[in-house]
Amino acid sequence: MSLTRIHNFSVSLDGFGTGEPQSAEAPFGHAGQRLHQWMMATRSWDPTGTAGVDDAFAERHDPGIGAEIMGANKFGPPGWQDDPGWDGWWGPNPPFHTPTFVLTHRPRPSIEMEGGTTFHFLEASPAEALETARAAAGGQDVRIGGGVTVVRDFLLAGLVDHMHLVVVPIVLGRGVRLWDGLEAVEEGFDVEAVSAPSGVTHLTFTRKTP
Template sequence: MTRTRIHNFSLSLDGFATGADQAPEAPMGHAGQRLHEWLVATRFGAPILGRRGGTAGVDDAFAQQHEPDIGAEIMGAGKFGPPGWQDDADWTGWWGPNPPFHTPAFVLTHRPRPSIEMEGGTTFHFLDAAPAEALQAARAAAGGRDVRIGGGPTVVRDFLAAGLVDHMHLVLVPIVLGRGVRVWDGLEALEEHYRIEVVSAPSGVTHLTFDRKAP
């Protein structure tokens, strides 16, 4: 059965998964790269910044689970581009001509546009849809494989609130951002619906995995 998964989703000690003041030159706002330093230091994440090598160990083992058996991705408008990207007809995302998804990718926006076919197998589709409707479309495109909820925090929160997430990997980073977009608002008692495992890594981050309990 197709599962809905979240991987490598980093948040601060005070619950923010992105900083304030997002802009073309600051995709994560005032948080910069601090939420993802653990990731880009790994073998999996080093190529994100054009680096070679990277660390093995706990962080890399978790990071590597991001890719296998994913057939489609769902993301929010804020992950696809900075505020106002809908007014730029030439905007095709942060990632250049060959985005790292290599699957159909569904962008949730109140201003849909025609689909964009990119190099490497990524096609961006733009939907004005509720979580359940978007998931139905993504599952149809996933070819029997799993659907990844890629963020940002508002999309993750909405899918959690709708009860649509089967597996979630969160990474608690020991920083305090103070402002930005929080994940947990409105999700009281979420933990009751999941089996939760916690692993601390030498890098200082803490990996939390949430697996939905059987009904």
């Protein structure tokens, strides 16, 4: 069976995966791009970027992925459901290149984009969404793309096989925390840590074999 994977998911030292308030002008709230600067500096993001540890992790984001699941707050700012022309942050050729399932309480017709991305809008539980995404993934893995609440929901449901988490050495103080309600979640995973010269720490969580 295909795996459920999370890649390049960044959190602050105090566990926040995004700041507040989110808006069209500030997709990550007061966090800005600080949680993602490590990735944006790599060769995987920018051909003139750096190689090394960060790049080695960043480039694992895409291979083997056949579908993506994301939450409503990753697809757009608050209120995007009221804009029939909103088709995501990423322009006409989004970076997913797979069927992409957006979890929302207000589904709308699918949107076919350039480059192989089609956004489908679902009102579904994590297990139901994963079943739908696996059927569309053609035997490949399903990526849980965020935001924070969706990642937390899939962890709570026990549906994550592999998670790459990046701890960024900043303190946000407020926003949406990943770990709320996830006490002892680490007990179900083998955890490895790798420190990078950029100052971030890469944590990989691999589901333990029963």
